[in-house]
Amino acid sequence: MPSERARIxxxxxxxxxxxxxxxxxxxxxxxxxxxxxxxxxxxxxxxxKDFASGVIWRHLGVTLLETVLAFAIGSLGGTALGFWFARxxxxxxxxxxxxxxxxxxxxxxxxxxxxxxxxxxxxxKVALGVTLVFFIVFFNVYQGVREVSPTVLANARMLGMNDxxxxxxxxxxxxxxxxxxxLHTSVGFAxxxxxxxxxxxxxxxxxxxxAQAEGVFDVVGVFSGMLVLSAFVVAIDAFVSVIxxxxxxxxxxxxxxxxxxx
Amino acid sequence: xQRIAEAARGGEVPPAIAFSGISVAYPLKGGGRYVALGETxxxxxxxxxxxxVGPTGCGKSTLLNVxxxxxxxxxxxxxxxxxxxxxxxxDAGYLFQADSLMPWKTARDNVAVGLSVRGVATAEARDRAxxxxxxxxxxxxxxxxxxxxxxGQKKRVALAQMLIxxxxxxxxxxPFGPLDAQTRIVMGDLLLSLWSAERKAxxxxxxxxxxxxxxxxxxxxxxxxxQARIIADHRVGLARPRELAESRHDPEFTGLHRAxxxxxxxxxxxxxxxxx
Numbered sequence: 037m038p039s040e041r042a043r044i045x046x047x048x049x050x051x052x053x054x055x056x057x058x059x060x061x062x063x064x065x066x067x068x069x070x071x072x073x074x075x076x077x078x079x080x081x082x083x084x085k086d087f088a089s090g091v092i093w094r095h096l097g098v099t100l101l102e103t104v105l106a107f108a109i110g111s112l113g114g115t116a117l118g119f120w121f122a123r124x125x126x127x128x129x130x131x132x133x134x135x136x137x138x139x140x141x142x143x144x145x146x147x148x149x150x151x152x153x154x155x156x157x158x159x160x161k162v163a164l165g166v167t168l169v170f171f172i173v174f175f176n177v178y179q180g181v182r183e184v185s186p187t188v189l190a191n192a193r194m195l196g197m198n199d200x201x202x203x204x205x206x207x208x209x210x211x212x213x214x215x216x217x218x219l220h221t222s223v224g225f226a227x228x229x230x231x232x233x234x235x236x237x238x239x240x241x242x243x244x245x246x247a248q249a250e251g252v253f254d255v256v257g258v259f260s261g262m263l264v265l266s267a268f269v270v271a272i273d274a275f276v277s278v279i280x281x282x283x284x285x286x287x288x289x290x291x292x293x294x295x296x297x298x
Numbered sequence: 299x300q301r302i303a304e305a306a307r308g309g310e311v312p313p314a315i316a317f318s319g320i321s322v323a324y325p326l327k328g329g330g331r332y333v334a335l336g337e338t339x340x341x342x343x344x345x346x347x348x349x350x351v352g353p354t355g356c357g358k359s360t361l362l363n364v365x366x367x368x369x370x371x372x373x374x375x376x377x378x379x380x381x382x383x384x385x386x387x388x389d390a391g392y393l394f395q396a397d398s399l400m401p402w403k404t405a406r407d408n409v410a411v412g413l414s415v416r417g418v419a420t421a422e423a424r425d426r427a428x429x430x431x432x433x434x435x436x437x438x439x440x441x442x443x444x445x446x447x448x449x450g451q452k453k454r455v456a457l458a459q460m461l462i463x464x465x466x467x468x469x470x471x472x473p474f475g476p477l478d479a480q481t482r483i484v485m486g487d488l489l490l491s492l493w494s495a496e497r498k499a500x501x502x503x504x505x506x507x508x509x510x511x512x513x514x515x516x517x518x519x520x521x522x523x524x525q526a527r528i529i530a531d532h533r534v535g536l537a538r539p540r541e542l543a544e545s546r547h548d549p550e551f552t553g554l555h556r557a558x559x560x561x562x563x564x565x566x567x568x569x570x571x572x573x574x
């Protein structure tokens with residue numbers, strides 16, 4: 037097993053090295069114009085400078101805050117509404133077309149409206165992230181509550197649970213397992229919401245940095261921003277994996293999934 | 299109903315459960331109703347181990363679900379220890395055929411949860427759950443989750459989960475059906491040894507006639523559905539304590555088996571005929 041893991045890691049690094057090398061050779065030989073495509077060394081140098089001077093930390097912090105808030109608010113709202121709809125068939129039936137219509141709406145068109153409503157600060161970005169996270173969590177909770185095994189439910193009732201206790205011991209864990217299994221997606225979308233919001237109009241954040249660089253044809257700055265953003269996503273995703281492994285320890289497939297990702 | 303009322307007036311101990319004129323119907327998709335259980339009377343005395351056998355789909359489980367209060371009867375009534383059953387049967391424990399453990403709780407927490415919801419302190423509930431896990435032979439498995447247990451071990455946990463609440467009536471719906479033959483015998487012996495300590499009333503549904511005779515004091519045969527009804531009712535005179543593997547060679551066992559199978563065979567063929 038460790039040898040296989042080492043081999044995967046080797047090839048993962050090899051892919052990055054080959055791509056960077058190709059990029060370097062193509063721009064160094066002027067087949068690709070460095071003005072439009074930047075150079076890998078230039079991007080790395082710029083990123084290093086940003087971190088060394090410390091200007092990037094504030095922007096990273098803002099994006100992280102927006103992501104966390106969007107995730108938290110979207111998850112809470114999605115969980116609450118998912119529970120309500122799953123237990124009230126009438127409400128679910130009435131709101132079904134509206135939920136579908138709202139979910140089908142491209143969120144980018146909402147960004148200017150949120151900027152008008154909530155200003156250029158973090159809250160318009162949080163709102164955009166919430167509209168993305170909410171639906172993922174909502175659909176998963178709805179599914180999770182409805183797909184509780186009827187035998188487990190009947191057994192819990194025979195063990196003497198009242199409605200409140202069923203919610204705590206049966207519905208909630210079942211629904212949360214669905215939420216956790218979509219954690220990667222929903223955290224990713226919270227970040228997408230934040231960055232897109234910043235890109236379209238903000239005063240700070242990674243998306244703002246990229247938009248600023250684009251505005252002055254600073255291609256190196258754009259690529260540097262994307263590099264930081266990618267590293268940020270990988271770090272958040274690894275963190276989510278750790279949380280997921282701890283929370284879903286009871287799931288038969290979690291051990292296999294965790295080792296495959298690890 | 300009348301008989302029960304008379305029994306109560308006579309100062310006798312009320313039966314653990316008494317069905318009178320119970321019938322159950324399910325609505326069909328295309329309209330109309332499927333009457334799973336015809337009007338059925340059955341009285342199970344306190345401390346009696348009654349097995350119900352019948353062909354697949356005859357409504358055995360339906361009868362059990364009525365006793366548990368999980369399924370409403372279309373007609374008739376049901377009394378539990380002399381009181382008319384309304385809603386869930388709070389005196390009963392239920393052992394299901396399918397996996398019924400909460401997969402997100404460890405074996406110990408699964409056993410303890412019934413006590414917890416009754417307001418027992420967490421530490422005490424866990425201690426008592428651990429004691430029950432020991433009684434069903436899973437002392438070292440308390441921290442495992444259901445998916446880390448074998449089929450037989452899961453049944454042991456479910457058994458402990460039910461018995462820790464000390465129900466006065468045990469309802470079992472083909473609990474050992476999904477297990478392999480050897481595990482079934484081991485589980486049957488475990489069930490009998492646990493049961494003989496308290497001698498609670500048991501209603502045990504199975505399609506396995508041998509299992510029914512080996513475990514029970516009384517074997518009731520249901521006919522093939524729809525409108526299933528009781529077609530035979532036999533006492534089992536085998537001495538207790540029993541060992542399942544031994545009981546099978548007893549002449550009383552083979553004689554009973556022949557007699558009940560005679561009644562059951564036609565119904566099984568009927569059920570198959572419908573299926574084909």
